Amino acid sequence: MRxxxxxxxxxxxxxxREPVSGRGSQLHGGRFNPKGMAALYCATSLHxxxxxxxxxxxxxxxxxxCYEADIESVFDGRxxxxxxxxxxxxxxxxxPTWRDQMKAAGKARTQIFAETLIANGFDGLLVxxxxxxxxxxxxxxxxxxxxNSAPYRLTLIDDEGRLDKI
Structure with a gap:
């Protein structure tokens, strides 16, 4: 899906200062990315x-x-x-045991699932x-x-350059 x-x-x-780096998830790992792999965990609503x-x-x-996104290849986890x-x-x-799985086996089942999706050409996961x-x-x-370009465009919304002032 797009x-x-x-x-x-x-x-x-x-x-x-690095709102598009994925550095935090790369350092620590997340539910859908193992340590060493950058990922951006975004939500479709502010709430x-x-x-x-x-x-x-x-x-x-x-x-x-906030970003404006146009991501062509998203797996629909719903x-x-x-x-x-x-x-x-x-x-x-x-x-909820994904962290325990990661500690015990090096990767959680959801992280392996994410790697499989990536290998199959997906750029993201809607879940x-x-x-x-x-x-x-x-x-x-x-x-x-x-x-910042297709087919997986993500544009930071910071028209006033506020993040440059931090």
């Missing part, structure tokens, strides 16, 4: 982005980023049939948010490939 529209991220301010950034404890200082074709279930995507309190309407788009 995704066109706004995407939002609620960043740790440490990464605010979901904030929910994602505040999964543990109290809300910490956060920098809100489709159980498509998931089945890649050997994974909605329950496996939501499994529901698994943050505390999220509903089926809270959606994330995880990007593994992005640039």
């Amino acid at each position: 995704y066109r529209g706004k995407l939002y991220r609620a960043l740790n301010p440490v990464y605010a 979901t982005a904030i929910r994602e950034a505040n999964q543990v404890g109290d809300l910490q200082p956060t920098t809100i980023i 489709d159980p049939g498509a998931l089945k074709r890649f050997g994974i279930t909605p329950a496996a995507l939501a499994d 529901r948010s698994f943050a505390r309190g999220a509903t089926d309407d809270d959606m994330n788009l995880i990007l593994w490939t992005w640039s």
Whole structure:
């Protein structure tokens, strides 16, 4: 599927000067990327982005980023049939033990799934948010490939150059 529209991220301010780097996920790994692989974890709504950034404890200082996206090859993780074709279930995507799996085996099942999608030409994954309190309407788009040009265009919205002043 193709995704066109706004995407939002609620960043740790440490990464605010590099809002398209994927450095945090590259250093630590994430549900859909192993350590060493950069990824951008975006949300399709501002509310979901904030929910994602505040999964543990109290809300910490956060920098809100907005992008305009046009990503041509996105896997639709809402489709159980498509998931089945890649050997994974909605329950496996939501499994909260992914960090434990990563520590025990080096990679979580969801990270291996992401690598399989990438090998099959996908640049991103549209999937529901698994943050505390999220509903089926809270959606994330995880990007593994992005640039400032087609077919995986991601443009930071910062018309006033505010991030340059940080």
